[in-house]
Amino acid sequence: KSSFFSPIHGDEVLPTSLGEAVKSANKVDLMFGVTRDEGTMFTIMLLPELLTINNFTIESAKLTMSKVAKFYGHSQVAASEVADFYAKKLTANSTQDEIKLVISQVWGDSNLVCPTILFGEQLAKVAPTSQYYAYRVMEKPAPPSGLPAWFGVAHGTSQAYLFTSEAQPRSSAIHRVGSEMVHAWANFAKNGHPGTMEDSTVTWESAFKSEGNGSTTVNYHTRYMHLEVDKYQMVDNYFVANCDQFWKPKIFA
Secondary structure: OOOOOOOOOOOOOOOOOHHHHHHOOOOOOEEEEEEOEOOHHHHHHHOHHHHOOOOOOHHHHHHHHHHHHHHOOOOHHHHHHHHHHHHOOOOOOOOHHHHHHHHHHHHHHHHHHHHHHHHHHHHHHHOOOOOEEEEEEOOOOOOOOOOOHHHOOEOOHHHHHHHHHHHOOOOOHHHHHHHHHHHHHHHHHHHOOOOEOOOOOOEOOOOOEEEEOOEEEEEOOOOEEEEOOOOOEEEOOOOHHHHHHHHHHHHOO
């Protein structure tokens, strides 16, 4: 129900709704993913006061989370549920930066992270013979001038790593991660598989796998490659609680 990145349909480019289009989509391989902190940039645009407020409590943070949720069309009841859910990530010892980051996750998860992950999972169900690979960009660059450290690995960081890493010193984290991403993206485009991370022996595995023990049942909870220097690894079930269990009923209500 997000109105921020909703595709327009009903014309010659996309004559049917996205849901209907997915059911009859071309059976193509897909690489999909997100950055660690998709919501920070957009939350600052929506609530620039986050740059100066430094006296958040858990209760005032919940009010702000509810405000973010209502801004994008959720009812008061749903917004309260969102605030309660994300407030559980905080404690009395949470720093102001940690609180602001969790507030930004409300925006990021509802508008970018979970729609992306749930799209990949749904497409895999209707086109199970295609290949699917997922990623999460975790390498943190220096924040842009004037922005706080909690800006983190914001939306668009993956493009910066893909297209500007060659301009960075070869020993820098940006160059190393960017080089890995270029290598993996090219391998996927050429061979349908991202391959093995060059800096390690970690193989980029499928986003979805069978349940194991001889079962042919596929686990459609996204597995992704953690993209961070010296920490490359496949991560299982990270998105289950936030996306599959919490946001899916709200996004597809």
